[in-house]
Amino acid sequence: MMQSFIFPGLTTRVVFGSGTTARAGDEVRRLGHDKVLVLSTPHQQADAERLAATLGELSAGIFAGAVMHTPLDVTQKAVDAFRSSGATAVVSLGGGSTTGLGKAIAVRTGADQVVIPTTYAGSEMTDILGETAAGEKTTRRSPDIRPETVIYDVDLTLSLPVGLTVTSAMNAIAHAMEAFYAPDRNPVIVLMCKDALAAFHKGIPALIADPHDRTARAEALYAAWCCSAALGSVQMALHHKLAHVFGGSFDTPHAETHAILLPYTTAFNEQAVPDLLAPIADAFGGGTAGGGIWDFARSVGSPLSLRAIGIQEADLDRATAIAVKNAYANPRPIDPGSLRELLQAAWEGRRPG
Ligand code: NAD
Known part of the structure; x- marks a missing residue:
């Protein structure tokens, strides 16, 4: 039901x-x-x-x-x-x-x-x-x-540089990912998010081949609208919290930070709600939602590791401590140990299983 x-x-x-x-x-x-x-x-x-x-x-x-x-x-x-x-x-x-x-x-x-x-x-x-x-x-x-x-x-x-095209799209996909399991999600937003994933999956590789491809630009902008509507309609969780921690306390660039964290936060929560995140695996392939997004990120040249944007391994303990300071809703309970493991994988850029 x-x-x-x-x-x-x-x-x-x-x-x-x-x-x-x-x-x-x-x-x-x-x-x-x-x-x-x-x-x-x-x-x-x-x-x-x-x-x-x-x-x-x-x-x-x-x-x-x-x-x-x-x-x-x-x-x-x-x-x-x-x-x-x-x-x-x-x-x-x-x-x-x-x-x-x-x-x-x-x-x-x-x-x-x-x-x-x-x-x-x-x-x-x-x-x-x-x-x-x-x-x-x-x-x-x-x-x-x-x-x-x-x-x-x-x-x-049309003038959006390819690098920002890719990371900004990953930023948008992160809104869709967290909308799939938001406690206040609704079927309209879920539909919009599914449509957005399909449009980005088609549009972003086409834009890498030709950044002036108007059809692909329209697909991507439509997808961005859907993802923005999701962000504006439901609660966000672990992924947005972590992006906020790195942007706010380590001054990392906004879109790249979202892009790098996304496969790891997806894989982390997929263990708790695989059914809710199935649309991501359906859209990107790869067998799992986290693995599928990582494969997509790599195929479109998105940055894959926190170390690539200047985070030191020694920073990960502090980031973990900041991220667990205030409680917030997340489909999988968050403890410092598992969060630190997530950040280690994101720092190294390892493909999530
Ligand atoms: P940005 O707005 O800082 O843009 C990055 C650079 O690209 C800027 O120099 C900009 O002028 C340039 N640029 C933008 N569009 C261009 C185009 N079409 N052609 C050429 N250059 C272009 O980056 P962003 O990633 O869009 O936004 C990041 C900011 O947005 C952060 O501060 C983040 O916190 C905020 N944000 C807020 C929300 C919210 O709901 N409150 C949601 C998402 C992002």
């Missing part, structure tokens, strides 16, 4: 296609705004300038200072720029770092958000905001954080 469930609905409006950035002005007006601040990283400033030009008199200017992990000092400058610009909404054009800055402004000012994601990280559909101050990352969830509108434009992802 199907388990009972609650489907909370998906409240964010989604516009998906090619050339859809041109619809940003209509979407801003639809939300009732006539002045917006455009956000980007310094790297994507030229894209932000093009968007501001397209928005015409709706644009109140650009803040192109977004950086990874939403540091509070940058947020303060952005909030000041937002207030002095006269804008009442933001348009965030970029990856998770830019979306994070838009959320940080929204939660402090009540601004509405239109997000135009250009990676597969998946922040745009969620009510989650991670922020850093004095080297410490804190995360909160609130309905005020969730963006009102997301515009997915396949054209903007």
Whole structure:
């Protein structure tokens, strides 16, 4: 019998296609705004300038200072720029770092958000905001954080470098993996996650062969939407906790950290809930979910070991201690010994059985 469930609905409006950035002005007006601040990283400033030009008199200017992990000092400058610009909404054009800055402004000012994601990280559909101050990352969830509108434009992802294409897709797959066993999962999200795995499995190898393959870019961006919706709908567990530990306390790069940990966290929890993780083995082959993801990661050139991103073997005890400090829901009980073994395998890059 199907388990009972609650489907909370998906409240964010989604516009998906090619050339859809041109619809940003209509979407801003639809939300009732006539002045917006455009956000980007310094790297994507030229894209932000093009968007501001397209928005015409709706644009109140650009803040192109977004950086990874939403540091509070940058947020303060952005909030000041937002207030002095006269804008009442933001348009965030970029990856998770830019979306994070838009959320940080929204939660402090009540601004509405239109997000135009250009990676597969998946922040745009969620009510989650991670922020850093004095080297410490804190995360909160609130309905005020969730963006009102997301515009997915396949054209903007054509420039995503192959390395980030791969690791960002692995980051997205991690949201799907944990959604399969989330205690608050529902059949709609599970369907979306299964579809996402199939789309990434097809799309990512095609993008390695040709990063400008529009059909494959569309597959991958669609998959990213599904995974973002999953992250924004259900609770995450061990995998996201560990990624947070390494990103927050060892300053490892976000997408690579997710990519490296994923086969090991999958294999760890597969021992407790093999049936729930069967869709991963079905999508990637390899006999097991953990082994299948590891094989896929290797075939697409994703980094495989924590040592490859500068973690020392001696750091693993400290990471274990931080990860077990606060209790959280996970399908397999977590004890320091088994977690330390997981991290050892991830550090070495060994294929999980
Ligand atoms: P990012 O946003 O930092 O982007 C990495 C770099 O790639 C940046 O310089 C960016 O300008 C550039 N870039 C992005 N898209 C590009 C494109 N299409 N072409 C060329 N260059 C492009 O990286 P990310 O992995 O997308 O996001 C990571 C951040 O997102 C982290 O801070 C993470 O905590 C956060 N995040 C939050 C959530 C959430 O729900 N709160 C979910 C996922 C990620």
